Amino acid sequence: MTEKVGFIGLGIMGQGMSANILKAGFPLTVWNRTAGKADALVAAGANLAANPAEVAANSDIIVICVSDTPDVEAVILDQDGVLAGVKPGSVVIDCSTISPIVTRELSRKLSEHDVAMLDAPVSGGSEGAANGTLSIMVGGQADTFERALPILEAMGKTITHVGETGAGQTVKLVNQILVVGNMLAVSEALLLAQAGGVDLEKTIQAVKAGAAGSWMLANRGPQVIRRDWRPGFMIDLQQKDVRLVLDAAAQLGVPVPGTALIHQLYNTLQNQGLGSEGNHALVKALENLAGFIIEPVSDT
Ligand code: NAP
Numbered sequence: 001m002t003e004k005v006g007f008i009g010l011g012i013m014g015q016g017m018s019a020n021i022l023k024a025g026f027p028l029t030v031w032n033r034t035a036g037k038a039d040a041l042v043a044a045g046a047n048l049a050a051n052p053a054e055v056a057a058n059s060d061i062i063v064i065c066v067s068d069t070p071d072v073e074a075v076i077l078d079q080d081g082v083l084a085g086v087k088p089g090s091v092v093i094d095c096s097t098i099s100p101i102v103t104r105e106l107s108r109k110l111s112e113h114d115v116a117m118l119d120a121p122v123s124g125g126s127e128g129a130a131n132g133t134l135s136i137m138v139g140g141q142a143d144t145f146e147r148a149l150p151i152l153e154a155m156g157k158t159i160t161h162v163g164e165t166g167a168g169q170t171v172k173l174v175n176q177i178l179v180v181g182n183m184l185a186v187s188e189a190l191l192l193a194q195a196g197g198v199d200l201e202k203t204i205q206a207v208k209a210g211a212a213g214s215w216m217l218a219n220r221g222p223q224v225i226r227r228d229w230r231p232g233f234m235i236d237l238q239q240k241d242v243r244l245v246l247d248a249a250a251q252l253g254v255p256v257p258g259t260a261l262i263h264q265l266y267n268t269l270q271n272q273g274l275g276s277e278g279n280h281a282l283v284k285a286l287e288n289l290a291g292f293i294i295e296p297v298s299d300t
Pocket of ligand 1: 009010011012013014032033034037065066067068070071072074075095096097098122123124125126232233234237241
């Protein structure tokens, strides 16, 4: 039997993820707070629901991809939220990056209605969402994971069941330490290249396939040297994730001095009103310290 799928949250990530579920042949019902963002999906064949409760009532598996912890709580628990419409035996897959603790509370509340939940945060940027190549780190019961796998496979390429409820969010925090640490290294490296007078395009080309290569360097390095600050992932949301890392580290007694420093650097950019730029604009915090900028490279 083909599962009926619902999708709540059609932002930068949700657009591509939901389109790939539709392409894989699942009947899809969607909802987004700002209604216009559903237009392309509806034109491609998705049903439009009036609210999250209606999505849940029309679906066996409900995928959520909204911004932050209170937003996931709202779309599940509000008066017209998922809980108000969901059928017993359904599965909720939360692909947002949120608190592992709140994830466990939501899972418990859903289980009281015979609804299973997976935390399934993703990595791979807007490109990965559009191309269906996301890495997805999943927490929850093994049988629920098996049932949800065809839908996860429609959205991602590397899908790992990492443990019980909340484990997916914990692994996502690990992921975020690596992402921002990497972006700081890319920023320092490109500033040094600029000051040293070498060609920035050739520098990236020369190092990206060696031991220093990374997704951030390959995908965001070229954006930095073109001064293209359009977001794959906005600074405001990146800061939300860094805050989740710092909270978890404090609870667990883990020193994260590098991540704490990066949090401070992003703060300076938010103070300058740059919160909706991409997370690669971290380089601007170092440019401010350096007193010079990375020169734009033309495409010609
Ligand atoms: P985004 O473009 O800002 O989209 C956020 C989505 O959440 C929008 O659909 C927004 O609706 C919805 N939303 C926010 N608050 C809501 C609320 N209270 N009630 C209902 N809907 C609400 O963000 P995104 O980049 O797609 O990120 C979504 C999630 O994926 C976040 O948890 C983020 O950390 C995670 N993530 C993002 C990336 C990335 O590279 N972008 C990568 C991995 C993981 P409106 O359209 O009405 O604003």
